[in-house]
Amino acid sequence: MTANNTISNVISGDKGSWPLWEIFIRSRQGLDHKHVGSLHAADAAMAIENARDVYTRRMEGISIWVVESKFIHASNPDDAASFYDPANDKVYRHPTFYDLPDELKHM
Amino acid sequence: MSAPANEAVFQDKIDQDIRIEPKDWMPEAYRKTLIRQISQHAHSEIVGMLPEANWITRAPSLKRKATLIAKVQDEAGHGLYLYAAAETLDISRDEMIGQLHSGKAKYSSIFNYPTLTWADMGAIGWLVDGAAIMNQVPLCRASYGPYARAMVRICKEESFHQRQGFEILLVLSRGSEAQRRMCQDAIDRWWWPSVMMFGPNDDASPNTAQSMRWKIKRFTNDELRQRFVDVSAEQIKLLGMTLPDPALVWNETRQHYDHGPIDWEEFRNVLNGNGPCNKERMAARVQAHADGAWVREAALEHSRKNAARQSVQLEGVA
Ligand SMILES: [Fe+2]
Numbered sequence: 274m275t276a277n278n279t280i281s282n283v284i285s286g287d288k289g290s291w292p293l294w295e296i297f298i299r300s301r302q303g304l305d306h307k308h309v310g311s312l313h314a315a316d317a318a319m320a321i322e323n324a325r326d327v328y329t330r331r332m333e334g335i336s337i338w339v340v341e342s343k344f345i346h347a348s349n350p351d352d353a354a355s356f357y358d359p360a361n362d363k364v365y366r367h368p369t370f371y372d373l374p375d376e377l378k379h380m
Numbered sequence: 381m382s383a384p385a386n387e388a389v390f391q392d393k394i395d396q397d398i399r400i401e402p403k404d405w406m407p408e409a410y411r412k413t414l415i416r417q418i419s420q421h422a423h424s425e426i427v428g429m430l431p432e433a434n435w436i437t438r439a440p441s442l443k444r445k446a447t448l449i450a451k452v453q454d455e456a457g458h459g460l461y462l463y464a465a466a467e468t469l470d471i472s473r474d475e476m477i478g479q480l481h482s483g484k485a486k487y488s489s490i491f492n493y494p495t496l497t498w499a500d501m502g503a504i505g506w507l508v509d510g511a512a513i514m515n516q517v518p519l520c521r522a523s524y525g526p527y528a529r530a531m532v533r534i535c536k537e538e539s540f541h542q543r544q545g546f547e548i549l550l551v552l553s554r555g556s557e558a559q560r561r562m563c564q565d566a567i568d569r570w571w572w573p574s575v576m577m578f579g580p581n582d583d584a585s586p587n588t589a590q591s592m593r594w595k596i597k598r599f600t601n602d603e604l605r606q607r608f609v610d611v612s613a614e615q616i617k618l619l620g621m622t623l624p625d626p627a628l629v630w631n632e633t634r635q636h637y638d639h640g641p642i643d644w645e646e647f648r649n650v651l652n653g654n655g656p657c658n659k660e661r662m663a664a665r666v667q668a669h670a671d672g673a674w675v676r677e678a679a680l681e682h683s684r685k686n687a688a689r690q691s692v693q694l695e696g697v698a
């Protein structure tokens with residue numbers, strides 16, 4: 274590779290970059306997969322291998338899910354007030370809402 | 381919502397210690413400050429691999445070699461966690477790498493010093509990783525969620541770095557006369573650059589107040605530096621070595637160690653590109669990136685071809 278094209282390429286960054294993936298790891302049998310971070314990889318197989326090297330170097334996981342970031346759809350934080358409004362006035366969904374005598378046991 | 385109203389909601393969350401997440405409204409200056417700080421931090425992790433990689437092939441035993449490889453691999457991971465955190469603020473990885481390679485973005489000046497002997501691996505682990513940890517632990521509570529989460533992961537991994545470094549020095553300090561000399565020499569060379577890692581004095585650090593209001597920073601440079609000096613001044617006793625500062629003395633009234641003046645002229649020089657290894661580090665980084673270009677292209681092409689082949693097969697089935 275000639276010095277010329279390398280420097281300009283390097284300074285401007287690459288033309289085609291690897292897509293971004295979100296990484297989910299199950300740390301133990303019986304637990305959910307949990308989002309741990311993201312990384313770039315050319316395809317799913319590489320994303321899984323890179324996730325192993327980056328996020329499980331100390332036995333932090335026994336199962337890895339990878340999802341290309343562009344496929345994740347999210348709720349909008351600006352709408353949070355109205356979006357979660359239906360749950361806002363329903364305290365009766367919680368056990369502490371019910372006033373019962375102290376003598377009542379095992380409930 | 382209007383801009384001032386947004387700003388009020390934002391600052392209110394910060395004051396209540398509610399984390400800011402990527403899609404939340406944030407002031408442009410907060411976003412820019414974070415990008416600068418997180419990407420510089422990421423660059424430091426990546427460039428920081430170079431002085432230590434220098435010793436992997438020459439480590440004195442298989443155990444030391446394996447340890448050093450593991451540490452350097454961790455630093456690569458730290459760089460990646462941080463780049464990923466910065467990417468949530470709408471800057472691409474390529475742009476950040478471009479800024480590093482063009483010299484627009486800075487990285488910690490400490491990595492522009494040479495690693496001359498094996499004892500330097502010990503001094504770096506103890507002092508450089510030690511100073512980094514001192515800086516990083518409060519960042520685990522930084523107001524920006526992705527940054528704080530990356531820092532939690534990093535801090536978990538860092539403690540082994542410092543311990544292995546101290547152990548290297550401990551072994552040398554109990555060794556032959558030549559080994560003891562090598563140990564002291566490494567401490568002498570790494571002490572002041574490590575003290576400088578906390579950045580300029582508070583009165584020369586105009587952005588600190590804003591960063592503290594935003595809870596990106598929890599302590600000032602001088603507060604963290606003092607903590608580092610206090611801890612190191614005690615730890616050095618276990619090595620039977622000395623720190624190269626004749627003014628270092630316990631101050632009973634302050635309940636802290638006093639230390640001598642810092643050579644800020646040297647700090648600025650190294651930061652501005654005139655340290656002993658600035659050019660060498662950047663050249664190595666740019667070369668590594670250039671050498672890897674064909675691999676990145678080939679992997680992308682391979683995945684494209686695979687995807688095309690799979691869609692042809694699917695059509696065949698249908
Ligand atoms: Fe690190």
Ligand SMILES: [Fe+2]
Nearest residue numbers: 455509538541
């Ligand atoms: Fe480290």
